[in-house]
Amino acid sequence: MNGGIAPVADGPAGHGRDQLEVLGSAIDADPQELHGLARKLAAIADSLSGAAQQVARARLAIQGSTPWAPSSGRQAQSQCHLGELELLGAVRQARDLADSLHTAADAYSAAEAAAERAFVFELPRPPAMGWWGTLAFAPYTALRSLALASGAQLMTAARGQVTPTDPQFGYLLEEASWLATGGHLYPDWAPLAEDRTQLAGTLASIALTAGFTLPGGPSATGVAVHRQDPPDRSAAGPPVNTHGAAGIADLSTGIGDLYGGGRVPEGSIRIDRVTDADGQVFWQVYVPGTQTQTDEAASVLNPVSPATLLSAAGIALVNRNPFDWATNTQVYTGQENAVQNGVVQALTDAGVGPDEPVLLTGHSQGAMIAMAVADDPRVRSDYDVQSVVTFGGPVGHMETPEGVAVLHVEHRDDLVSGLENSPNPVEGGRVTVRRDLAASGLPVDAGVTSVTESHDMPAYTRTGVMIDRSGDPALDSWRVQSQRVLTHGDGAQVQSGYYTLVRDR
Numbered sequence: 260m261n262g263g264i265a266p267v268a269d270g271p272a273g274h275g276r277d278q279l280e281v282l283g284s285a286i287d288a289d290p291q292e293l294h295g296l297a298r299k300l301a302a303i304a305d306s307l308s309g310a311a312q313q314v315a316r317a318r319l320a321i322q323g324s325t326p327w328a329p330s331s332g333r334q335a336q337s338q339c340h341l342g343e344l345e346l347l348g349a350v351r352q353a354r355d356l357a358d359s360l361h362t363a364a365d366a367y368s369a370a371e372a373a374a375e376r377a378f379v380f381e382l383p384r385p386p387a388m389g390w391w392g393t394l395a396f397a398p399y400t401a402l403r404s405l406a407l408a409s410g411a412q413l414m415t416a417a418r419g420q421v422t423p424t425d426p427q428f429g430y431l432l433e434e435a436s437w438l439a440t441g442g443h444l445y446p447d448w449a450p451l452a453e454d455r456t457q458l459a460g461t462l463a464s465i466a467l468t469a470g471f472t473l474p475g476g477p478s479a480t481g482v483a484v485h486r487q488d489p490p491d492r493s494a495a496g497p498p499v500n501t502h503g504a505a506g507i508a509d510l511s512t513g514i515g516d517l518y519g520g521g522r523v524p525e526g527s528i529r530i531d532r533v534t535d536a537d538g539q540v541f542w543q544v545y546v547p548g549t550q551t552q553t554d555e556a557a558s559v560l561n562p563v564s565p566a567t568l569l570s571a572a573g574i575a576l577v578n579r580n581p582f583d584w585a586t587n588t589q590v591y592t593g594q595e596n597a598v599q600n601g602v603v604q605a606l607t608d609a610g611v612g613p614d615e616p617v618l619l620t621g622h623s624q625g626a627m628i629a630m631a632v633a634d635d636p637r638v639r640s641d642y643d644v645q646s647v648v649t650f651g652g653p654v655g656h657m658e659t660p661e662g663v664a665v666l667h668v669e670h671r672d673d674l675v676s677g678l679e680n681s682p683n684p685v686e687g688g689r690v691t692v693r694r695d696l697a698a699s700g701l702p703v704d705a706g707v708t709s710v711t712e713s714h715d716m717p718a719y720t721r722t723g724v725m726i727d728r729s730g731d732p733a734l735d736s737w738r739v740q741s742q743r744v745l746t747h748g749d750g751a752q753v754q755s756g757y758y759t760l761v762r763d764r
Contacts, residue, residue: 278699279722281731282683282691293364297357304353311346314339379427380410407434418697420672421709428674480589481763482581482597484604486756487524498755503533503746504543507668508723510620510648515716517547525550526580527759528602530609536750541616541743542609544632546602548623548651550582581762582624590627591653591679598624599631601760603638609756611642618646618744622716623675626652626667633660646741650719655681659689664740667691668722672713688740690733694722 318339321332382403411431415423423431499516500509513531517523529545577585581597589596611617621629626649633644634657646664656679659665667683669676671693683691696707696718703721707713726734738745 278694278725279729279731280693280695281729281733282685282693290364293360297360297364300353300357300360304350304357307346307350307353311343311350314343314346318343379424379430380407380414381430382407382410404434407431419705419708420697423674424671424677424695426671426677428677432678432680480595480597480600482601482604483761483763484601484608485759485761486608487527487759498529498531498753500531501753502749502751503531503535503753504618504620505746506723506727507648507666508720508727510543510545510618511622511650511668511716511720511723513543513545514547514620514622514625514650515720517545518716523757524759526582526761527757528605530605530611530756530758532609532754532756533746534752535746536748539743540612542606542611542618543744544602544606544617544619544629546598546619546621546625546628547582548621548625549584549587550580579762581760587624587627590624590631593631596631597762598628598760599635601758602628602632603635605756605758605760606638606642608758613641614643616643616645616743618648618741619644620648620650621652622650622719623652623714626650626654627657630654630657630660630665633663633665634658646737646744650716651676651714653677653679655679655683659684659686663688664737665689666734666737666741668719668726669693670713670718670722671695672697672707672710674710675714688737690737692722692726692734694725 318336321335321339324332408431411423411427414427415421418424499512504510504513513529517527517529523529528547531543531545532540533543534540577583581601586596586598590599606617619629619633621627629647629649630652632638633647638644639660644660644663646666647660648666648668650668651670651673652667653676654667665688667676667690669683669691672695683689685691696704696713699705701721704718707718712718
């Protein structure tokens with residue numbers, strides 16, 4: 260755990276079970292930091308104890324000269340004695356506080372371990388063996404893998420699910436990596452990325468862009484941005500939140516607006532220019548997730564000609580709509596990508612002013628895009644991004660943009676948010692809210708049994724409603740930091756622009 264877990268009793272009446280798990284705080288704190296502070300306090304206590312000893316020696320010295328000045332000598336002795344007592348009291352307080360900090364840090368770690376055991380089926384892992392050892396112990400590793408898979412499935416079924424939890428999936432990724440390399444550590448022969456999961460994404464990105472985009476296909480990073488506004492009322496119609504987003508539920512429904520089938524063209528983002536009742540202008544930017552072009556791929560697939568299978572796979576992975584799997588691997592590994600470039604261009608086309616606050620929100624792939632755009636040097640120099648909200652995105656490995664209030668919304672049942680196999684850091688201005696749908700008391704959540712349903716926006720909207728009702732201090736801190744990019748009360752006016760991104764050929 261990188262910060263406190265504060266359960267928040269939310270949800271409708273009759274469902275008193277704690278719904279939310281808030282990881283973070285209004286201040287930056289984690290168990291290692293608490294242990295470090297405790298050690299510093301212990302060092303301060305030692306210094307104070309030394310000072311008390313010096314005062315005691317001074318008191319003895321004064322005592323020896325008191326017969327020569329009885330009145331002033333006794334007064335000096337009394338003052339030294341009082342100072343010694345105060346220093347010794349401070350020593351006791353510092354050491355008591357250090358012990359309390361150690362105890363709190365250990366309690367945080369124990370709570371996280373207990374929570375993890377409730378969601379992950381693990382088996383002891385033998386020492387690192389290397390590739391040759393892995394080959395030699397192949398029968399054992401095969402049996403162990405079978406036991407892990409069976410145990411994970413039993414735990415999943417016991418929760419009423421058909422797909423494993425986010426932490427369970429992360430653990431299985433670690434196991435797959437261990438089986439592939441025969442050891443725990445990141446292989447020395449692979450300097451392309453910081454960890455194994457990122458290495459896999461980098462290699463996949465290279466394969467996709469080299470195999471499909473370079474031989475005459477669409478550019479991997481080039482993008483054309485087409486504005487759909489003045490709004491085509493026959494297609495997009497008015498935005499869902501006609502007065503701007505006031506909270507997390509509004510932001511989630513705004514993203515859901517972009518998954519409207521024929522209502523909004525695929526490959527579109529939405530940028531809202533919001534003018535509040537006081538005339539202040541701010542912007543809210545909505546970015547959807549992956550949109551695989553299965554229809555286009557099916558149109559080129561000829562069952563009689565196996566050669567068309569490669570073409571169909573290429574179109575499904577890399578296509579004119581840049582919200583594809585090539586972008587997934589590129590943004591995941593920190594590379595330039597078409598969607599990020601398109602969002603930056605759309606900010607310019609929308610006329611966002613350099614002093615007008617901006618909120619970015621995204622789902623799935625869009626979550627990574629929102630984080631990447633907020634940390635993009637072009638954006639940091641030209642725009643004032645103040646807040647980022649992500650839903651169901653693998654963003655734990657991504658840096659916290661400086662000066663930006665970040666809120667991650669995730670479900671334990673959603674595998675996508677665990678693909679990076681890295682916990683979201685809990686830093687100043689970065690908070691994660693998680694909800695376990697399988698343990699929810701809401702009747703509508705009882706029907707959520709797979710990663711697909713737990714990853715969809717309707718479930719995240721329900722979680723958003725709970726977040727908006729929560730009074731957790733970490734969430735209050737995020738709201739304070741984001742108050743200039745959220746609507747408050749009535750009277751706000753919204754001008755929405757839909758921007759469709761298309762890869763350049």
